Amino acid sequence: MKAMRPEDLLHPTPRGLYCPPGDFYIDPVRPVNRALVTHGHADHARAGHHSVMATAHTLAIMAIRYGADFCEKQQAAVLGQTISVNGVEVTFYPAGHVLGSAQILVEWKGIRICVSGDYKRMPDPTAETYEPVLCDVFITEATFGLPVFRHPHPALEIAKLIRSVADFPDRTHLVGVYALGKAQRVIRLLRDNGFAGPVFIHGALKELCDYYEASGIALGELRAATVAAGKTGDYSGGVVLGPPSAFNAPWVRRFPDPLIAFASGWMTIRSRMKQRGVELPLVISDHCDWEELTLSIRDTGAGEIWVTHGREEALVRWCELNQIRARPLHLIGYEDEAE
Amino acid sequence: MRAFAELLEDLVLTQSRNRKIELLLRHFRECRDPDRGLAVAAITGDLDLPSVKPALIRELASEVSDPELFRLSYDFVGDLAETVSLIWPISQAGDAPQSLGEVMDLLSRASRSTAPAILRDLLDRLDASQRYAVIKLATGGLRIGVSARLAKQALAEFGQVDIGEIEELWHGLTPPYTALFAWLEGRAPKPVSLALAPFRPVMLSHAADERDLETFDPAEFMAEWKWDGIRIQAVGEGGTRRLYSRTGDDISRAFPDIVEAMNFEGTIDGELLVRDAGGSVAPFSALQQRLNRKTVSAKLVREYPAFIRAYDLLRDGNEDVRALPLPQRKERLDALVATLPQARFDLSGPLSFATLDELRALRENPPEPVIEGLMIKRLDSAYVAGRPRGLWFKWKRDPQVVDAVLMYAQRGHGKRSGFYSDYTFGVWRGDELVPVGKAYFGFTDEELKRIDKFVRDNTVERFGPVRSVRADADFGLVLEIAFEGLNRSTRHKSGIAMRFPRISRLRWDKPPAEADRLETLEAMLS
Structure with a gap:
């Protein structure tokens, strides 16, 4: 009998990563019959599949985003519990990326492949803590896969925002955050670091904040940033959170003399700050930095690394320098700008 | 640190x-x-x-x-x-x-x-x-968007003194400027400049408006051409020669040809220009070849020979003549320049006119294209640092205008964040539009809102903060662009660069097909 190759268990297709023996896709970018979904970000969790298996949180987040009927059949995966799909064993492990995010371990005939989705290892009370998973092949992203990326502790970054609100009480502090994960993490960081002032949120963040709150992640009092034409005093001493897309929209005009902040791993790079017109960059990322990526590769003990998206060339180079087999997968449809 | x-x-x-x-x-x-x-x-x-x-x-x-x-x-x-x-x-x-x-x-x-x-x-x-x-x-090269001028402005505000005082002192000072800070904080007297050939703050003009002209008495003023070069100050003192920009930056090293000819004791105010092969004043783009350089090659000096068209005198020998009335300064300047090499120094001669209408006629028909307009100076004016009211006026030619089509819009910053407020516009070459410039002022807040909506409603493509806007023969937004002249440019696809472009009118009524063509701009070049 021919020896099994990892590619027989999982390989890239235009629809996403496909598992022939289990007949399922992981994070497919187009509608499929059976999808396993790592987490709720829109480029990984899409509507229109027949059946979806994901953690209960991810399923709930998809229902919030796409409506309760986003697929025909839902199956909740419990973290750490193995489920058989057409004879292929599948286990979800926490990824630490956003609430409900998971790595998916796929096992068949003695081969273990771990699809990490997006993950991070920095402390974050709004997401389940990342666990390294032992495997033969580790599939990782490489959004911040360059040695220039070294994310500072988030408490240091949030302290900058709190200090700026105190220093410039008359300016409205507008913080760009993505609606799922980053928004709730920034709010929780503000609260955990002693910020007692009001937090105003753009309408697009509300439902997900409510969901986090209902899931036991306290965010404190949130107010809607809806004052039609703000006066200087309306938001003073407070922080306003909105999705970056809203910063290009008429919404932003209601704030007099805004001070633009942005919470993202990209805020390490000056040209990115300037491009976005950011005055207060906050390096708060829900992805791994370079150290975390390379540490994770070692922790899995994997002999082979497949890199999905981001700076794959550099991460593959690091693997080569460390005598680990690696190759880029060139998956399409995943974005690394939205972070 | x-x-x-x-x-x-x-x-x-x-x-x-x-x-x-x-x-x-x-x-x-x-x-x-x-x-x-x-x-x-x-x-x-x-x-x-x-x-x-x-x-x-x-x-x-x-x-x-x-x-x-x-x-x-x-x-x-x-x-x-x-x-x-x-x-x-x-x-x-x-x-x-x-x-x-x-x-x-x-x-x-x-x-x-x-x-x-x-x-x-x-x-x-x-x-x-x-x-x-x-x-x-x-x-070196911090590239943080702060000019030397802005740093000096901050120093002036720190000590609540005029920036002219800082600029005048600057060349006698060395880092870390301890004596300067002591003075600015009121802990010590003003430092005495020990440097030879220091910069002296220049006298600036106001733009003449119609109200100034209503009460204008030709007998009280003199007029001269306003040349399109850069304002400089040439200083010779005790064998030291320095050439300064109008903000007091020492640019001597970029102009060895001028410095070599500066065989005088005194301080001359004038315009730095470049001569073309025929001996006439070359356009600003030629002068640009010589600017912002630390050193300059012999080839550049040969190809773009610089000279100074002198118009005022601040020091004559060791005598400070700034308090003298303009005609007396001019007289002394004439005598001084007569001793200098003609290829490097000449005079900005007075224009003769008896009435405002004659002056208006001069302004509308300058003899050379490099002339930007007129300078009108009160005869009894002393040389006063800064921008005193009522003494010197600049009366520029009316700007040139073209009709161009909006092609790209970029998001603004600060008060304009959330608005597409920076516009790249183009003119027709054959049946395609080529960008010829970028403008971000010249419209009201109301107009900005309307253009912003137009941009959002007609976006074809987005690249980060930039949107490409629908612009074809039948549909698009025509902008009337005013500008101060054209230069040839190898960096722009159109081969043309505009000086000080701004939007002078929004032509919502005009079909893009009727906007100007590149040939029209090329004709303006010569």
Whole structure:
């Protein structure tokens, strides 16, 4: 009998990563019959599949985003519990990326492949803590896969925002955050670091904040940033959170003399700050930095690394320098700008 | 050192001029000597660390990083100092030097052979933001969007003195400017400039408007052409010769041809121009070849020979003549320039006119295209630093206008964040539009809202903060663009660059097909 190759268990297709023996896709970018979904970000969790298996949180987040009927059949995966799909064993492990995010371990005939989705290892009370998973092949992203990326502790970054609100009480502090994960993490960081002032949120963040709150992640009092034409005093001493897309929209005009902040791993790079017109960059990322990526590769003990998206060339180079087999997968449809 | 690194970070992310000044003022208040003065010198480009060069920075980087990973990182980050500061490994190499003064002291004492070890050790002991600051300091060229002029403005506000006083002193001062700060803080008398051939603050004009002209009495004024060059001040004193820009930057090294001819004692105010092959005044684009250079090649000096068209005299020999009325200064200037090489110095002669209408006629029909308009000066005016009211007027020619089509729009900053407020426009070449310039003022807030809506409703493509807007023969937005002249340009696809373009009218009524063609602009060039 021919020896099994990892590619027989999982390989890239235009629809996403496909598992022939289990007949399922992981994070497919187009509608499929059976999808396993790592987490709720829109480029990984899409509507229109027949059946979806994901953690209960991810399923709930998809229902919030796409409506309760986003697929025909839902199956909740419990973290750490193995489920058989057409004879292929599948286990979800926490990824630490956003609430409900998971790595998916796929096992068949003695081969273990771990699809990490997006993950991070920095402390974050709004997401389940990342666990390294032992495997033969580790599939990782490489959004911040360059040695220039070294994310500072988030408490240091949030302290900058709190200090700026105190220093410039008359300016409205507008913080760009993505609606799922980053928004709730920034709010929780503000609260955990002693910020007692009001937090105003753009309408697009509300439902997900409510969901986090209902899931036991306290965010404190949130107010809607809806004052039609703000006066200087309306938001003073407070922080306003909105999705970056809203910063290009008429919404932003209601704030007099805004001070633009942005919470993202990209805020390490000056040209990115300037491009976005950011005055207060906050390096708060829900992805791994370079150290975390390379540490994770070692922790899995994997002999082979497949890199999905981001700076794959550099991460593959690091693997080569460390005598680990690696190759880029060139998956399409995943974005690394939205972070 | 931390304070300086933070100042750089803040300045680089601040758009507003006033806020930049506020940041500098805070730094001057909170920081001690010599650090604050060194920070000023870093911004004004008056620091020199000859033993630290970019090649050394690269060499150190290759010691701490795999070359391939470094290359990929540099590619992504796009700035050498930033890449090295971020990629540098964290080490527990001991205490960081506390002050910018200590760092400068270490680096300025470094020789070519000790520089690598000194810099390596320094980078080991600093955090990423400070590493960035040190490398930028060492290699020059901060690129933080703060000009020397703005730093001097901040110093003036710090001491509540006129910027002219700072500019006048500047060339006698050396970093870290301790005596200057002592004076600005009221702790010591004003420093006496010991430098020879110092800069003296220039006299500036107001734009003439119709109201000024209503009460205009031709007998009280003289007029001369306004040439399109750069305002300079040429100073000779005790054998020292210096050529200054209007803000007091010493540009002598870029103009050895002028400096060689400056065989006089005195201070001349005039326009720096370049002659073309036929001996006439060349357009501004020719002068541009000679500007912003530290040194200049013999070839450039030959191809773009510079000269000064003199119009005023501040010092005659050792005598300060600024208080004399204009005709007396002019008389002395004529006598002085007559002793100088004609190829390098000539006079901006007075124009004869008896009435306002005659003056108007001169303005509308200047004999050479390089003339921007008229300067009108009160005969009884003394030479007064700054921009005194009612003495000197500039009366420019009406701007040229073209109709162009909006092609791209970019998001604005500050008060305009959320609006597409910077517009790239083009004219027709055959049946395609080629961009010829960019404008971001000349419209009201109401008009801005309307253009913004047009941009959003008619976006064809988006690239980051830029939107490409629908623009074809039948549909698009025509902008009437006013500008101050055209230059040939190899950097623009159209081969043309506009000077001071701004939007003079929105032509919602005009179909894009009727906008101007590139041929029209090319005809304006000659």
